[in-house]
Amino acid sequence: MKVLVSAYACAPGRGSEPEVGWNGVQQAARFHEVWALTWAEQRPAIERTLSSRPLPTVHFVYVDLPRWRKLWRLGWPGQHIFHHLWQIAAYFAGRKLHRRESLGLVHHVTLVCYWRPSFLALLPAPFIWGPVGGGESTPRAFRSSFSLRGKMFELGRDVARKLGEWDPFVRYTARKATLGLATTEETANRMRGLGCKRVSVLSEAGLPPEEIRSLSSIPLRQGSPFRLISLGRLVNLKGFHLSLRAFAQFHRQFPESEYWLLGDGPERTRLEELARRLGVSDKVTFWGFIPRTQALKKFADCDVMVHPSLHDSGGWVCLEAMAAGRPVICLDLGGPGLQVTDETGIKVPATSPEQVTHDLAEAFCKLASGPELRARLGLSARKRVSEHFNSDKKGLFMTKLYQSLSTPEE
Numbered sequence: 522m523k524v525l526v527s528a529y530a531c532a533p534g535r536g537s538e539p540e541v542g543w544n545g546v547q548q549a550a551r552f553h554e555v556w557a558l559t560w561a562e563q564r565p566a567i568e569r570t571l572s573s574r575p576l577p578t579v580h581f582v583y584v585d586l587p588r589w590r591k592l593w594r595l596g597w598p599g600q601h602i603f604h605h606l607w608q609i610a611a612y613f614a615g616r617k618l619h620r621r622e623s624l625g626l627v628h629h630v631t632l633v634c635y636w637r638p639s640f641l642a643l644l645p646a647p648f649i650w651g652p653v654g655g656g657e658s659t660p661r662a663f664r665s666s667f668s669l670r671g672k673m674f675e676l677g678r679d680v681a682r683k684l685g686e687w688d689p690f691v692r693y694t695a696r697k698a699t700l701g702l703a704t705t706e707e708t709a710n711r712m713r714g715l716g717c718k719r720v721s722v723l724s725e726a727g728l729p730p731e732e733i734r735s736l737s738s739i740p741l742r743q744g745s746p747f748r749l750i751s752l753g754r755l756v757n758l759k760g761f762h763l764s765l766r767a768f769a770q771f772h773r774q775f776p777e778s779e780y781w782l783l784g785d786g787p788e789r790t791r792l793e794e795l796a797r798r799l800g801v802s803d804k805v806t807f808w809g810f811i812p813r814t815q816a817l818k819k820f821a822d823c824d825v826m827v828h829p830s831l832h833d834s835g836g837w838v839c840l841e842a843m844a845a846g847r848p849v850i851c852l853d854l855g856g857p858g859l860q861v862t863d864e865t866g867i868k869v870p871a872t873s874p875e876q877v878t879h880d881l882a883e884a885f886c887k888l889a890s891g892p893e894l895r896a897r898l899g900l901s902a903r904k905r906v907s908e909h910f911n912s913d914k915k916g917l918f919m920t921k922l923y924q925s926l927s928t929p930e931e
Contacts, residue, residue: 522553522625522927525615527641529607530631531559532566534813537837538631539563541725545630548916550578553923556618558611558641561585582618584610601681604637612640619644625927629653633725633834635708635715636685642697647926650698650717652725654834655682656708657855659758663831666874670787671757692716699926704834705855724856726835727912728844736844737903739821741896746777747889750823750847752816752838753830755786760829760852762788762795763874767881769799775889778804780827783819785810820845824895825888828857829881831871836860840910843902848895850884852877860910865902 526549531542546557559567561583589606592599618624628649629639635653642648659667659675667675685691695701695715702723703709709720728736749768753759761782768780782792782805789807796802811819820826826842828851836857839849849866851857861868867884871877888895908914 522923523622524549524553524555524923525618525624525627525641525644525646526555526557527611527615527627527629527639528557528559528631529604529611530563531557532563533570535566537835538633539566540837541633541835542631543567544727544729544912544915545628546579547576548912548919549628549923550576551913551916552920553578555579556622556624557581558584558614560607582614584614586610597677601637604632608638608640612643615641615644619646626923628923633704635703635712636682636688636691638688638690638694640690640694642694647699648697649700649702649922649926650694650712651702652704652723653702653712654704654708654725654856656703656711657705657832657834658707659831660854660871662873663760663871663877666762667757668788668791674757686711686715700922705859707855708834722859724835724859724910726837726840726856726860727910727915728840728906729912733844733907733911736817736820736841737846737907739845741846741899742821742824743892746779747775748779748781748823749825749827749885750781750783750819750842751827751829752783753828755782755784755788755792757788758831758833760831760877761792763877764827764829764881765792765795765799765801765805766878767885768805769801770878770882771885771889772801772804774886778885778889780805781808781819781823782806783808783811783816817841817845820847823847825850825885826866827851827881827885829869829877830855830857833857840906844906846899846903848888848898848902850881850888860905862901862905865898865905 526546528542530538532539533543549555564583592603626647627641627644633653634655692715695717698717701712701717701720709722712720796805826847826849828839833855839857839860849861851861852871853868869880
């Protein structure tokens, strides 16, 4: 089949959305001839990889808007406008390709956001929208614990999402979708509200088999001190202020323990000050930004992954930790709440900041005092990633989906 994949973000080895786009293109190319529309900014990274690992069934089409790049200087609002303009340019590129190649199916892979349109839905071919996310929100009870910057971000996101839902082109995208794929049930409900008639829940996250093998080779840890690790941008929505408070409570019972935070962001100074006030600054290490390949190696020196994100469609770091055999403690929200099970970690309900802090501390204590439990959860975590979040297996699922949608009903 000739397939058009729209992957605005698409680059190998970067994790998050660029990895989603790259995996989507790779998997489609295993079974079909693919034309991949992506932002020209990704071209150097893609071509470096193709020089050593060619994809002969993929034709990359790089779409750019050089005159509009200045919008990026305006921050998030400018990037949002740029993405809309890019989608319009992508539609004209896609229309030209469809007239020439008679494409059998169109698949929007990135951006993974349900409240942004894909004008490729206008093409006369079956259209798959997603998996897309963004329907998850920080529970209201937690916003009071945010900094002013964090509160303004959440307010801006709420407004942008509502405006997106009113956008007639977003609603048209939803109505035209032959199938909508949502990362969580929260997003699925919002897609149905926009008029998407057929919606299924499917995580956008999946690890390549070679990466699963590499992470699975990391041995289960036996040493001391007991060490927790978190990876991610240091922003309010990641909930690290909650895990720091929980660590301070836990540390009173387990003084020979440490907490590593890998990542950087606008909340770093505030989090470092919080660690000082809580009296655990000598036991908390802020590593700052570390390249992804080096960051993943840090799992070897840690026992448990902590991911207290308050809204997260994906949660790739949870899968990476699970593949490395590390139990995951997360909030029972969004993507991580679907990835982690009672057999692979501990999910904490999110009712209030005080309740989450207490329950996280209890979870830390439970795993710190149970090495056999950690080992059992870690082995189950590896198995779950291999069985349910292997990108090759997801590729087989997607090609069957492509075939079912492109075959006329009897």
